[in-house]
């Protein structure tokens with residue numbers, strides 16, 4: 001029954017995020033009537049959300065008082081860099097799209113215009129800002145592992161950089177670094193604004209265009225980023241992109257891939273296995289790819305050293321040199 005009604009979780013979480021419930025709880029509103037007053041919602045609605053959130057393990061109840069669990073405090077309170085509340089609101093808005101899944105499964109791909117590949121798709125304007133929170137911990141881990149802060153005058157290419165979150169974090173960590181992002185024009189405009197808010201826009205450049213058809217240059221970058229892109233592309237396009245990225249990197253340069261990657265026998269992990277349905281729904285050739293796929297595609301593209309680094313998020317980092 002819990003699985004059959006799994007959409008209750010998306011609904012309750014999305015509604016709680018819409019009314020900033022986690023933020024109000026963190027600020028001390030710890031009963032339904034206080035939350036109702038603070039959030040401008042009905043007391044009946046507040047109590048119903050609290051009941052649901054207790055069931056979901058996001059809120060704890062002690063002696064008649066509610067408070068965020070550690071996870072909700074870390075990932076759902078507004079203003080924190082890794083806050084996923086905007087993402088929760090977005091997924092609630094997307095929920096209706098899933099009704100098409102039986103037909104999508106029959107057809108083997110999208111049955112509406114809502115594919116992720118379309119140029120200047122307004123879909124991305126909402127997604128990239130919401131998804132940035134997910135990339136914050138991963139971009140930080142990658143920077144630590146690659147010792148970017150001490151790397152001096154490096155140049156970075158971020159393909160499909162979205163919100164510019166990798167550039168923002170990496171340029172903040174390394175004051176001598178420069179970064180270039182390739183994405184659709186309207187998305188780059190969002191990235192420029194967000195990167196400027198962090199005070200590093202003077203070292204951030206954007207190229208507007210389709211990454212399939214835009215050249216990346218030759219031996220121009222020390223690091224390249226391809227984060228949450230491989231899953232929307234099929235094998236041939238990923239190999240073509242990795243080949244262009246290899247050429248764009250200087251000798252000894254590193255390609256950083258971040259994505260939901262499945263085990264070679266497709267037995268796990270759970271999140272990437274579920275995410276494949278999202279790509280069936282929204283992309284013509286996307287999916288969740290196995291470690292063996294990345295290894296084979298990167299080798300074919302000319303990379304010699306490929307390593308995988310799990311992260312505390314559902315995504316895995318891949319470093320290719």
Ligand SMILES: C[S@@+](CC[C@H](N)C(=O)[O-])C[C@H]1O[C@@H](n2cnc3c(N)ncnc32)[C@H](O)[C@@H]1O
Nearest residue numbers: 124135160161162183184187209210211227228
């Ligand atoms: C899922 S978001 C990932 C954003 C960012 N890399 C991150 O990990 O947070 C995918 C990004 O790729 C961009 N994108 C998708 N297809 C593209 C294409 N053909 N050419 C250029 N950008 C594209 C989208 O606009 C969006 O910014």
